[in-house]
Amino acid sequence: MTDSMLIVAALNGTRSRLECPKVPLTAEELAAEAKRAVDAGAGLVHVHARKKDGLPAFDLFIEDVVRAIRSKTDVPVSISTQRTRSTSLGTVTALFDVLRELPDLATVGVRPAEADLPAHREEARQILEACERAGVRPEPVAIGVDSLGDFETLYNDSLLSKAPYIVAELGPADGRGSDRMAGTPHNVLRLADACRATFSRFDVVMSGQDEASPIAQAVAAAAGHHVRCGFQDAATLPDGSVASSNADLVDMAVRLAEAVGRHPMEPDEVRALLR
Numbered sequence: 001m002t003d004s005m006l007i008v009a010a011l012n013g014t015r016s017r018l019e020c021p022k023v024p025l026t027a028e029e030l031a032a033e034a035k036r037a038v039d040a041g042a043g044l045v046h047v048h049a050r051k052k053d054g055l056p057a058f059d060l061f062i063e064d065v066v067r068a069i070r071s072k073t074d075v076p077v078s079i080s081t082q083r084t085r086s087t088s089l090g091t092v093t094a095l096f097d098v099l100r101e102l103p104d105l106a107t108v109g110v111r112p113a114e115a116d117l118p119a120h121r122e123e124a125r126q127i128l129e130a131c132e133r134a135g136v137r138p139e140p141v142a143i144g145v146d147s148l149g150d151f152e153t154l155y156n157d158s159l160l161s162k163a164p165y166i167v168a169e170l171g172p173a174d175g176r177g178s179d180r181m182a183g184t185p186h187n188v189l190r191l192a193d194a195c196r197a198t199f200s201r202f203d204v205v206m207s208g209q210d211e212a213s214p215i216a217q218a219v220a221a222a223a224g225h226h227v228r229c230g231f232q233d234a235a236t237l238p239d240g241s242v243a244s245s246n247a248d249l250v251d252m253a254v255r256l257a258e259a260v261g262r263h264p265m266e267p268d269e270v271r272a273l274l275r
Contacts, residue, residue: 005262006165006226006270007253008078008205009037009246010046013232016054020235022244025050027061031068036247037230038073041254043265045069046078046107046232056084058091063101070101075267076274078105078139081127085118093126096134104274106131107139107167110150112179121150128159137274141167143180145191148198155199164274165203165226166195173212183212188219203273207233214238214252221256229253 011033015023024033034045049057049065066077083092096102108127109119124140131138140151140163154160168191171180181187188206195204207228208216214234217227229249236242243249254264265273 003262004265004269005221005257006044006203006205006265006273007042007250007257008044008046008167008207008226008228008230009034009042009250010207010228010230010232011037011246012048012050013080013230014048014050014054015231015235020231020242023231023235025052025054027064027068030065031072033246034069034075034077035073036245037250038075038267040247040250041264042075042246042250043267043270044076044078044105046080046105046228046230048080048082048232056080056082056087058083058087058095060099062095062103063099066099066103067101073267076104076270078107079103080107082107082109082113082117082119089118089123089126093130096130096136099134102134102136105137105139105164107141109141109143109147110154111143111147113141113143113169121153124150125154125157125159128154132159132162138163139165139167141169142191142195143169143171145181145194148194152198163202165205166199167205167207167228168192168195170206170208170212170216172210173208173215180209183208183216185215185219188216189223192220192223192225210234210236213249214256217253218256221253221262222260227253227256 170183205226206220
């Protein structure tokens with residue numbers, strides 16, 4: 001087990017303001033939440049650029065978001081490339097050629113996180129090639145053991161050589177309404193072990209959805225892996241109270257790390273991991 005633990009703060013995801021009134025959407029809101037999360041102990045922030053209506057934004061708004069976050073806090077920034085069917089793949093890949101303020105990382109999936117969302121290996125290949133051209137590090141996201149075979153093919157084609165870790169996403173504890181594996185302690189270890197068995201050089205960042213979020217974090221922290229938390233994964237704390245900020249969720253992850261004798265990585269440590 002390593003003494004240091006990366007805490008990724010996923011600031012918004014696709015969560016609506018009906019579920020979580022404090023979920024940040026504007027560049028200014030995301031920047032303020034990023035600073036709160038880093039001050040609480042996060043070493044990296046992940047954002048979904050979204051329009052006012054909540055739909056994904058694959059335009060120069062991403063540049064506004066990245067610039068706003070960097071103006072508030074010195075932290076590596078990750079963006080999502082998960083598109084809806086109303087956005088073409090070409091729109092997503094072209095971004096990496098036109099953005100002047102590039103993120104440090106971009107998540108890439110090979111299986112759809114939800115049934116109506118596109119994601120497959122050949123789509124991931126084009127996104128990875130765009131990341132490579134732009135010098136943006138990829139974050140492969142596995143939502144189950146089946147995802148790993150696709151990523152292994154991409155890895156063998158030298159498209160994941162600059163990935164610093166693999167993100168393992170689990171669904172709710174009972175598996176309801178999700179295409180992800182259920183977020184049980186057994187599945188946390190099963191998916192993390194499968195990731196390491198397939199990619200021994202990659203660290204694992206573990207996340208769970210809703211009530212599975214603290215479960216995934218606790219088991220992963222004790223097993224020596226890294227964790228993701230934030231409004232993308234859960235809007236409430238383990239006692240059922242609504243989190244007022246991503247910082248509340250980061251603080252819980254910090255306490256979990258400390259409980260097993262680990263300390264959260266500072267942003268400078270994360271940059272060393274990225275290198």
